[in-house]
Amino acid sequence: MGSDNEIRPSAKAKGKGVDRSDEMEREQDETLPWVEKYRPVSLDDVVSHKDITTTIEKFVEKNRLPHLLFYGPPGTGKTSTILAVARRIYGPNFRKQILELNASDDRGIDVVREQIKQFAETRTLFARGYKLIILDEADMMTTAAQAALRRVIEQYTRNVRFCIICNYVNKIVPAIQSRCTRFRFSPLPMSEVERRVEHVAEAENVNLTDDGKRALLKLCQGDMRRALSVLQACHAAYDRTGETEVYACTGNPLPVDIETVVNSMLSDEFLTSYNLINALKTERGLALQDLLVGASEYVETIEFPPAARIYLLDQIATIEHRLASGASEKLQLTALLGIFKNAVELTAKAGTNIV
Template identity: 75%
Template sequence: MEVDPIPSAAKGKGKATENPYDDDNLPWVEKYRPVTLDDVVSHKDITTTIDKFIEKNRLPHLLFYGPPGTGKTSTILAVARRIYGPEFRKQVLELNASDDRGIDVVREQIKQFAETRTLFAKGFKLVILDEADMMTQAAQAALRRVIEQYTRNVRFCIICNYVGKIAPAIQSRCTRFRFSPLPLAEVERRVDMVIDAEGVSINPEGKAALLRLARGDMRRVLNVLQACHAAYDTTTDTEVYACTGAPHPADVETIVNAMLGDEFTTAYEMINKMKIERGLALQDLIAGAFDYIDTIELKPHARVYLLDYLATTEHRLSTGGSEKIQMTALLGAFKNAVELSTR
C-alpha cells in the first residue's frame, strides 16, 4: 500500500492520537499514514480537486496511477475517511487485485457489494481496487460492465503503477490522476518529523544516503529508516547501504574507475574480489554505475555508447543471462568507451 507520512496529530510525538492505526508495534509506514487529505505529502493539485468533488457531492470514478510509495492508497483512504467518517471501512470494499484478480472476484465480491444500496446520507459506497494493473483482461472486461451498471450505488477507485495495463474502456470511465515521485524536499521534511518523533539517531551522511536511495518513494524511506533504527544504535551511510543491500557509492566509484583505467585482467580480478567481499550483484552495480557516469567527464558519443551498453546488459541479466559473462562484456564495453573518448 502507498505511504505518505505523518498525520498532523503525530507531529512532535511518537504517537498520533487521532490515527486509528496508532500502535507502537505497527510498521512506521502504517503508523504515520496520512489521516486527512491535508496530511498527504505533495500532490496538492490532486487533493484540492478531489476535495471540491466531495464538497459538491459529485465524486466520479477515480483512476490513480504512478510509481510505488507516492501516496495513491493513502489518498483514497483519506478521501473515504472524509466522506464516511471514522467508521469508513463499513462503506468501503478494499481489494488488492494482485491477490484477487480473477473474473470470479468481479462477478461475486464486487458485484454483491455494489448491488446493495447504502443507507448512508452520501448515497454511494466505495470500491478500492489496489494494484489493478495485475487484473486479467477478462476480469477488467467484467469490471467495465459492473462500473456502468452500479454507478448509482458505488464509486470505484482503481489504483495501479502502470496505467497502460488498464483497459482503455475502464480508463475512459474514470477521472485519471497521476502521482509523480515525491519531491526530495518534501520527503526530507517528513523524514525529519519521523526522526524527531521516534528519537532516531542518524547522521547527515546517513540521511543523505536514505534520501538518495528513496527516489521519491516514501514507503521505502520509512521502511529502511525503521530497519536501520532497529538494527543499529546510530545510522550512518554505511548502515543504510548495508541494510538495503545496495552498493556503497565509494565501491561503485572504485569499480568504475578500475574499468576505465586499469588493465583488463587487473580490473576483472579486482571487481570479482570486491563482489565476493561486499556481496554485490551486477544488477546493483549497473544502477550505481549509471548514476556515477553522470558525474565523470566523457565525450558525448562515448557516454551514449556506455549508457546503451548498460541498458543492454541489464536486459540480458533480466532474461537469465550469465552474470559472469555479462560482467566481462561490460568491462569490455568500458574499455571500448575509453578508446572512443581518446579518438
C-alpha cells in the first residue's frame, strides 16, 4: 500500500478527456522569460510608484478612469502598471476587453484608421461600459498618426479609454498630452530592484554572489526589465553568477579593465597606451563606445582640477557623438588619448597632482 505522498493517476487522467490545463500552464511558466513570469499581477505588486498606483486605484473605484499618459525610462513599470489596472477592472479575462499595440511596429496612420478606430467603434456589454486601448512606445508614432489619434480619442471617449506609454514625452504632440492625465515613472530605487532580484534569484535557485548582485544593480540603472533579463541570461550560461559573469553577459568592460585603460592614458606614453588599449579591445571584444562610458564614470572618482574635469567630460561627449555619426574608431581612440594627455597638462598648470 503506497504512502499518502505517492502520486496516483486519477480516474480523470485515465480517460480520453484528460484535463492538462494545469500541467500545460506549469510548463508554459517554465519557458517564460522571467520578466513576464514575475510581472506584477495587481497594483499592490507594482514596485515603487505608490503615489501613481494609489491615484489610479481611486479612479477605478469611482469608475472615472481618464485617458492616461505614462512616460519615463524603460523598465520602470509603465506597461506592468496598466496591465495590472486592466486586470483590476475586467478580471482574469481582461485581454478580451483591451487592445494592446506596440507603436514601434504599428506606427503609421493606417493602424489608427483601421485597428484602433475599428476597436473603438464597438461598444462593450461589460459592466464598466468602456474598453481599454494600450499604445506602447507611442513616441515612435508618426506626426500624422498622432494627429489622427487625437480625433479618435475625443470621438470615442464613451466607448474606450486610452493609455499612451512612451519614454520621451516631448515626442507626443501637445494636443494628445492635453487630453490625458500624465504620470511620470522615475527610475526604480536600487533598494527596490535589489529586493526583487533577490526574490527571483531565490525562487529560481540562482547562485548569485554579492559582487554579482552589485554589478547587476550598477548596470541596470533602475531598469527592472534589464536586471531580470541579465540575471536570467547569466543563470542560463553559468553555474555561478558573479561580477565577471554579469559583465561577460552584457558585453560591458570590467571595472578593472576601465581602471587599467584610464591609468595608462594618464601615465603611459602615447604609443604604449595606444597598443595596450587596442590589445585589450581585441582580447575582450570591446568597442570604443563601451570604454567611453566606463571612462566617463571612472573619471568621477579621480581628483581633477575643475577645469580639467570639465574639459575631459566635454571632449568624451564629443568623441561619443562622432562615433554615433559613423567616425573611425581608430581615429577617435587617438583623440581620446590626446584629451587625457591635455587633461594631465591642465592639471600640471593648476599645480595639483592627479589622485
